[in-house]
Amino acid sequence: MKLAPRDALAYFRKPDAKATGLLIYGEDAMRVAQRRQEVITALIGPDGEAEMRLTRIPASDLRKDAALLDDAIRAQSFFPGARVAFVEGATDGMADAIAAALADWRDGDAQVIVTAAQLTARSALRKLFEGHPRAFAIGLYDDPPTPAEVEAMLAAAGLTRVSRDASAMLSALSRSIDPGDFRQTIEKLGLYKQGDSTEVTPQDFDAVAPQSAEADIDDLIAVVAERQDTRIAPVLRRLAAQGVNATGVCIGAMRHFRMLHAAASDPGGAAAGVGKLRPPLFGPRRDAALRQAEGWGRDRLEEALAALLDTDLQLRSSSPVPQFALLERALIRLARSGRRQGHGAQ
Numbered sequence: 001m002k003l004a005p006r007d008a009l010a011y012f013r014k015p016d017a018k019a020t021g022l023l024i025y026g027e028d029a030m031r032v033a034q035r036r037q038e039v040i041t042a043l044i045g046p047d048g049e050a051e052m053r054l055t056r057i058p059a060s061d062l063r064k065d066a067a068l069l070d071d072a073i074r075a076q077s078f079f080p081g082a083r084v085a086f087v088e089g090a091t092d093g094m095a096d097a098i099a100a101a102l103a104d105w106r107d108g109d110a111q112v113i114v115t116a117a118q119l120t121a122r123s124a125l126r127k128l129f130e131g132h133p134r135a136f137a138i139g140l141y142d143d144p145p146t147p148a149e150v151e152a153m154l155a156a157a158g159l160t161r162v163s164r165d166a167s168a169m170l171s172a173l174s175r176s177i178d179p180g181d182f183r184q185t186i187e188k189l190g191l192y193k194q195g196d197s198t199e200v201t202p203q204d205f206d207a208v209a210p211q212s213a214e215a216d217i218d219d220l221i222a223v224v225a226e227r228q229d230t231r232i233a234p235v236l237r238r239l240a241a242q243g244v245n246a247t248g249v250c251i252g253a254m255r256h257f258r259m260l261h262a263a264a265s266d267p268g269g270a271a272a273g274v275g276k277l278r279p280p281l282f283g284p285r286r287d288a289a290l291r292q293a294e295g296w297g298r299d300r301l302e303e304a305l306a307a308l309l310d311t312d313l314q315l316r317s318s319s320p321v322p323q324f325a326l327l328e329r330a331l332i333r334l335a336r337s338g339r340r341q342g343h344g345a346q
Contacts, residue, residue, distance in 0.1 A: 073110045
């Protein structure tokens with residue numbers, strides 16, 4: 001039988017103990033492994049493997065000896081309780097061997113758990129499990145985790161108290177990075193907060209969030225927007241060493257300053273404008289955007305956008321000038337112009 005995604009989460013937590021088997025497949029190997037482990041633990045308990053009630057069969061071994069699975073299904077443990085025969089990394093080429101084992105399965109035999117990579121609708125493995133009256137097939141796709149899945153991950157990591165802003169940041173991150181990376185971030189957050197009973201805040205989240213070239217670009221843009229001209233060159237050198245494109249950095253800066261300009265231009269003031277930004281900003285990011293929008297002002301932000309646009313056009317031209325040198329000069333000038341504006345406003 002094929003289980004719909006909305007039913008899969010409940011089944012992972014409480015699988016049918018009387019089922020013949022389960023196929024879990026998907027591109028995200030970490031996601032598949034997590035769900036497989038969840039199901040196996042639910043079936044045989046945390047001590048099942050130590051009590052020899054779990055038999056692991058690598059796909060390469062089953063390919064060499066098709067009888068391995070049939071033997072594992074019938075093998076008895078010295079300890080009482082449910083048993084599982086687990087086939088890892090199966091392919092359609094093993095469908096016949098698995099089909100034969102399922103056909104011979106009897107009540108009291110070990111339940112067959114099979115994992116595989118992404119399978120098409122024509123897959124022999126999928127057809128086998130989807131068409132079996134006492135077996136199930138569940139596909140895991142690279143969709144963002146559902147709110148229920150995020151809540152379950154937080155609970156598993158021991159994070160029962162999460163502030164509203166941190167929860168919103170986690171929700172946004174779950175839609176922007178790979179599910180496996182998101183899961184690792186939650187686990188890191190749980191370790192970071194171990195022994196700390198206070199609620200998770202945006203600052204906690206920032207401490208463990210994945211760092212990348214994009215994060216360094218964000219750091220650079222924040223340095224410019226905060227008018228810290230002496231810090232621009234070191235950050236730019238780090239980006240250049242990472243192979244980041246100068247035009248990409250300039251585009252990121254224009255995007256940020258357009259956001260500030262939209263906030264500063266709101267009839268209700270910068271605070272109201274920041275509150276209307278999409279995607280929304282929370283915690284320190286919101287405070288920084290408000291501070292920058294108010295500090296620069298609408299007119300100065302328009303001048304900044306014009307300067308960045310001119311820089312972008314020069315970067316895209318056939319000029320022989322080194323691109324990062326051109327960008328560094330433009331950003332330093334921009335930060336200094338904003339600093340003079342900030343001093344003048346005091």
